Amino acid sequence: MHIAFLNPQGNFDPRNSYLASHPDFGGQLVYVREVARTLGKMGHHADILTRRIVDPDWPEFASDTDAYPDAPNVRILRIPCGPDRFLPKEELWPYLSEWAEDVQQFYRKEASWPDLWTGHYADGGLAAALLEEASGIPFTFTGHSLGAWKLDFLLQDSEDPDDLREADAGYNFGARIEAERAAMARSAAIVTNSAAERREQYDHPAYSEAVDANDDGRFAVIPPGVDFSIFDPEARSPHEAETLAEIRAAHERDIGSGRRSLPAVIAWSRLDPKKNHRALVEAFARHPELRDRANLIVITRGLEDPLRDPDSAPEEERPVLYDLISVVERSNLWGSVSAFSLSGQVTLAALYRWGTGTGGVFCLPAEYEPFGMTVVEAMAVGLPVVATKNGGPRETTDEGRSGLLVDPHDPDDIAAQLLRLLSDREAWQAHADRGRQRARERYSWRRTAESYLRLSEEAARGVRRGDPTFPLPEFVRRSDPAELPRLKSWSRAGGRSNGQRQKG
Template sequence: MESKYYIVLISIHGLIRGRDLELGRDADTGGQSLYVVELAKALSRHPDVGRVDLLTRQVFDQKVDESYRVPEEQIDAKSFIVRLPCGPRRYLRKEVLWPYLDQFTDQAIRHIRRAGRIPHIIHGHYADAGYVGAGLASLLEVPFVFTGHSLGREKLRKLLEKGLSEEDIQERYNIRNRIEAEEFALGVASMVVGSTRQEITTQYRQYENFHPHKKVVIPPGVDIERFHPEPAAADSRVRLLLEPFLRSHAKPMILALCRPDERKNIASLIHAYAQHPRLRELANLVLVIGNREDIRELDTGSRKVLSHMLLLIDRYDLYGHVAYPKHHGSDDVPALYRLAAASGGVFVNVALTEPFGLTLIEAAASGVPIVATDDGGPQDIVGNCHNGLLVDPLNTGQIADCLLDILEDGSRWQEYSRSGMEKVRQHYTWHSHVDTYLNHIRAMTHLEDPHTYELKPMQKFSIMDRLLICDIDNTLTGDLAALQALVEKIKRNNRRVGFGVATGRHIDSARAVLQEWGVPTPDVFITAVGSEIHYGHSGRPEHSWSRHIDYRWNPTRIRQVLEEVPGIRLQADSEQRQFKISYLLDPTRAPSLKEINRLLRKANVTVNVVFSHNEFLDILPVRASKGHAVRYIALKWGMPLENILVAGDSGNDEGMLRGGARAVVVGNYSQELEKLKGHENIYFANTNFAAGVIDGIRYYDFFQEEDDAATGDSGNH
């Protein structure tokens, strides 16, 4: 029995490494990056934890440091950063990562197989990792923990309030993908970790999959060995960093430290400072807004924020009063807080919304009083630490008045400084965070080896090194001559290449149609749109798959919810299965798929909705699909996904066509698959039915036969 926890954390976007984090480099490398690295370190220090893997994206890009291409980085004795390939090698902003996340899932499976053990829990951070982590945890049958960090529905609400249209928001932020991923993660999660009470009671409540019993508030911690008021060697270097900007270095500092993001509301802070003569006379303003070489080379959002900042400094003629250094390192951050404290200054965070605000507890630990936005995390921090004042982030007069109230009242400054240092050690240490975190984990799972699949292969699976899986109708069937040619290829490679089918039909119907078309019995049947798995001639069912997908399956409730929905009606009894409810849908009368999903979620029903051929609607358990079934088989039998070739023609094949397996879309495909054109590892053949499958085999040289050396590149990729 394994006596220590193996924990997998997932944080996909941004740039993550164990040391010298480039916080503020861009909108994707901020507080979350620091949070997950510090959490990995803190967990690894606990005696009950055996190993922590932080999975993130591997990046090969001349614009970023080479450290982000290293496959594995050891943080300390028991924690590791594991970088997995996902999509293009270059650095991408998080909003464009969505098409590649299934690949990340497949790479994560490969990593877990290499690790040789199944994690006790998987913890996804932000919507993209929520999508990956929920799918991975479902496949591995382990508890899933989700932390949203910032939530799409709240972001959408705020942007709409600012006057942006939903279409503009979707184009810029891919907000619908984000919200859908958050709904999926919340539906699967056994526990949802929030940093503040407001985050749980207000922001998560906006979701259809909001379940209060799953939510726990565990504030992040601060590294009190780094953040403290005692002078250190780095302080003099940072003082030199600010000297060129400031006319009088003896004044107190008003310090802001954040990435160049419009939501951080730096413009309001500058207005507040510039428009109050007493504040300008009394204090210097220090703006540490990320790192940059050339503003013109930054992304659009960062470029806009920094250009506006410089224009405001010029407009108000703040030269000599405001410092805005271009560069700072990870070790400079604690020194900035110490300099602010030594000067009798204030730390300010007037973000439009603030889910937590790690900088606020760093400042508190360093002895700096704070002025912060009256929202989310700051409300809890000031409530616990009594170390500052809360303001309306859009009220520049109030911001200026509160800064002055602290700067001009020495006794208040001392009280806030002392209270912050004392209370942050009581409420916001990583030690207390991990203790609370693991107490909740213990309540979810026993400290023992979690469920593992029997990895010893059986029968043919023990000797084959690759597997061909095809849809039946209109992929295998449709052209008898082409199918016979494909069958000959399969027979010729029978010993080392397995053959399987993945179909919407049930097992008896699949056997009958294959026999009618002269197809030999497959080694594996994935049937009923991925809700059933059977093996070979014996038809032995994969009972562990049935147990696996039974999670939150409530067919009676599903039928009740959809009974009165116009434009859909149940298919014949012969098409209904234990884990599949099948309808016929009339697109002219029925609600949209989004609305059908919404109705089910409102009824606390978490399912997978599959629509194909513009008329068939299948409702499956959330863990069931053709794609999940393919990955399950790959995991169970230890086969790399690139050694599996899948072929299909319709919407219910999409899940298995996307991801790490090699994929063929036959030429007679349904329009539902048009959106997959251009995706990596998806080949669109120009020939139809089984001839298209043969083209795909040649394209990938999948059977590695001498007579198929030609690529047969008659399609597009």
């Protein structure tokens, strides 16, 4: 089998340069890289197609081809389009038809098409639709994140049409949403990480008539996998001792000397109001028994001491920190809570192993979580989890059998579930064992790759198919960079609108 992964905006190289250090180089790159590498190890062929960049600030992405040393069946193919310099993903839309045309020419010269195109993010999905039209080869679409929900978030406190115009001008939402609609409608299948993502993300009014979130035949749930060479109780990274030293230093700085042997409740997610850190801190504030049994550890990427220096955080994160600090001060939680910076998968895995050694728990109290990769990674290491009942964690924990689920809006429920594990060693061990088994059985990259192979076979047989008559955006039909479409109105999920109510 030969599968081509289309990522115009993603940049791949053998050293994983800039991975997770730039907004365009996030978790979806890990997903594509690991599925492709696993397919290669299974004896199949995988191409990762991205955009070539000739820019002194991005020297890693200038060559036409590249490869991973341990994956001989995987090619990184960089196809040029537009200017040579780096462009953020929002600025790629005028050049996508050029990029797709050059991808076509590459495979025509090889005199062989892949067996499946798989488009990732909106631009990859639109490119896949163009390539299917040219080649007759079906494609799948994985949105990873959808523009309509980001626009809803930006407009959540506004009904002013000027705010819509400003957001659209800055992020080219008109082009992105047209691309998403075409990719959803034309793809043989839409791939999601979880059934919750399908139900909640694709049922936005912006995507009506392009996809029906209730149509089982249009979706395939293929969750990401875990790298068990990193996330395992017995694994050790070359920097394990260094990471443990950082954890101990923060522990000694923030945690009272008489409390340092207590278990750790670990929270690791970005400082976003929807991640709901406040409810977890409030659980500690309201329940003395929880404070007596554990310390709270909040990991904040790039912020060394954010509870004492909140102004060091980016402006959009500061309100979250100010809110947490107010609860800490009101309830005098100083000495039982620590916040510090760690980043990277091997560092995260080392933290989880340390947390397991303390008899601790991982907690994700987000208001809603589409999947929750950190939950699965904690489970893989043997760290029991307490996670939101809203979204993907309900599936990843097997309806609460491999981890405990909580109402994220109820600090008392969060405290109660944490105490179930912290006050009962047998319950702690049972959930640790079941969580690790669940992660091993359900969330391996091999299982993810096998699902793609089945999907490719179903698409080739015509078992799954999209709607080839659904219109493609006009701007990709033009040979020269075209003016992009603009949103004249917007209807948010829930019915509120900016400007005139959008039709369909």
